[in-house]
Amino acid sequence: MSKDNEEMVVTPWETRGKIDYDRLIQEFGTSRIDEKLLKRIYKITGEKHIMLERELFFSHRDIDWVLDEYEKGNKFVIYTGRGPSGGVHIGHMVPWIFTKWWQDKFDGTRLYFQLTNDEKFWFEPDLSIEKVRELTYENALDVIATGFEPENTYIIQDIEHIDLMYEIAIQVAKKITFSTARSVFGFENSMNIGGIFYPAIQAVPAFLHSWIYGKKTPCIIPCAIDQDPHWRTTRDVAEKLGYYKPASIQNKFLPGLQDASGKMSSSQEMSAVYTTDTPKKAKKKVMAAFTGGRDTADEQRKLGANPDICSVFKYYTFLFMPDDKELDNLEKQCRSGEILCGECKQILAPRMLEFLEKHQAAREEAKERIHEYSAARLRDDIRR
Amino acid sequence: MSKDNEEMVVTPWETRGKIDYDRLIQEFGTSRIDEKLLKRIYKITGEKHIMLERELFFSHRDIDWVLDEYEKGNKFVIYTGRGPSGGVHIGHMVPWIFTKWWQDKFDGTRLYFQLTNDEKFWFEPDLSIEKVRELTYENALDVIATGFEPENTYIIQDIEHIDLMYEIAIQVAKKITFSTARSVFGFENSMNIGGIFYPAIQAVPAFLHSWIYGKKTPCIIPCAIDQDPHWRTTRDVAEKLGYYKPASIQNKFLPGLQDASGKMSSSQEMSAVYTTDTPKKAKKKVMAAFTGGRDTADEQRKLGANPDICSVFKYYTFLFMPDDKELDNLEKQCRSGEILCGECKQILAPRMLEFLEKHQAAREEAKERIHEYSAARLRDDIRR
8 A cells, every 4th residue: 555645646547645636637738527518428328427427437549530530430449458467356346347338329339448568477477478368368257248249349369369460569569769768758778678669569459440441441449547658748749640549538446345545456455345255255245345433432432534535435426326416315424423434345245246156257258259349350351 | 980998888789899619608608619529520521611710610619419419319400580671781691601511510500590580570660571581582582592402401490480489488478577588688668568578580490490300400500709698598498388498500700891890781782792782893892901001002912911800700700711721821910010001801702602693593592492492381389
């Protein structure tokens, strides 16, 4: 767990200090998602989404422009991804769930989902090829279990599908100097030469559709704000290579169950409910979660608790309590001391378990269907 | 043309100053090819080779060890390559001809021939993907026309065959830090991130056979001495990845026709006979070649000329005058002033043209057979 008084550092590979999202918007040069943009989105989707309403997705680049194009009949594609350095937990899935909504509501938009196993191999000193390959497979099951439709979804595994990507990657790489990479990503001289090359690989899916089908196509990237350095370099090279700059819609970090301050570390076993956890284990983790409660029940009844720093409340907010009235009510009960943390967790646990149960069933089914989602299908479409 | 008083710089991408081969052996830490090693090689090959006899190939790493293994029945593979940044000229082919002899004499050894089109794309600012692809094809024709047997020869085109290479490349890349790459290759901060990654790609064919067939196999790399930095990093990572360190046998630089001091620049059109030159053009280039002659015929008859700095004499030495007696005789005539440069060139020209004629016929035939040599055939052998 990081110390809040540390200087804020946010890169794709490191997050330190207390996160100031306003400062990130300013420093990264992104735009806040405002009321006007929300209205535009909802006009097309026909419904609101809690992750937008409750500002989990809070920042963007060029979404308004993509909507202009969309309304002119110029469809976009969606690109998101995951680095398979470990198992998937509920926190990882939150932006995927949003991505699925986005895909569905924008009439079956095509999704490129990148599993960056080369990245994780390069950035995790002790991760072997065998292990990262196993994790890639396991993570792919979770992606599929999220419910994406196979006909519009292409899961790219970098190592296995490099043949689909290398020609674009070498062109991106040629346009990024070490100086630029160092200043954008903070690379040290001890970084391995794979890690230094890697930003070229992460740029590829933003251009892949345009490259394969020979038609400049807008691309939206839903992702956590810490990936923004990648999109800065990607956007910087895009027009030089004849592509549109990718747009992005960016979410805040999801808290772990042991820490509501902003980051979810997958290295702390107890801090997250994994998609493969047994109900017993998942419930144990929920019941042990960090909250904004007081030291004693008496004190809490008297003074109330603080939902702003509570990991359980975050999970209600972003996933398990879509009903605004119910959430408002819970917040009031919490602040007033009307409800204690144990009781509150007893409400979360069954919702979490229901989610898990459904997900695990879908995950089992995914094992038979993994090829239906493979980016290998794109090989037939590539015009040489 | 470089100035001889400049400091000597030899990297895979830059050669400057007067080349001191003894100093290179010392600085790079390679071994001189000595009489004992020559005898061992000839014992197996059953015949001498002028490129060894006349010290064009002068330096090596671990060839004695590879011969030990060979005599124990542990066969090796050969790996060489070319960066397709332009047309192929006769100078480029000299080490290929040696490689073919080596392949033939060591009973049909397998050869991996890498065409590093990604490298050239990254290192030549103005080279486009389309152009480098065209050059790769044209260069492959020259490789094939050298006479390698298809059943033992696999031409790797980096961009097209990256799927065969990436899994090894990412493992190599993980073991090389930017610090190391910078100190070995002299990379500046302005180098693009593709160029920085590239040494990992050039390492791959040294390990490819072992990786595909799951059996540690020695590898010999015949190449110019300026590639040695690559083999230093390749050798450095080899054992960490479970492979043998590749051996190498290294040649001196071949002079251009305008410069016998050590480098052949393909950027000066007149300085080299290209494999696609017409007989007329080739002859013109030979007749215009730089020699060690005097300013006037009278002076030369009196004082003699200097074959040591003569590009024509170099071509006799390494390619067109395999007969020792004939070469000795020519040298005497040259030093004594008995033969003038024009007459001497008249002997070279028909030999060069005969070589070209045969090569161009083979090059035409190669167009129909390019797939027979493609490394794409390896896809069937890869054990996943």
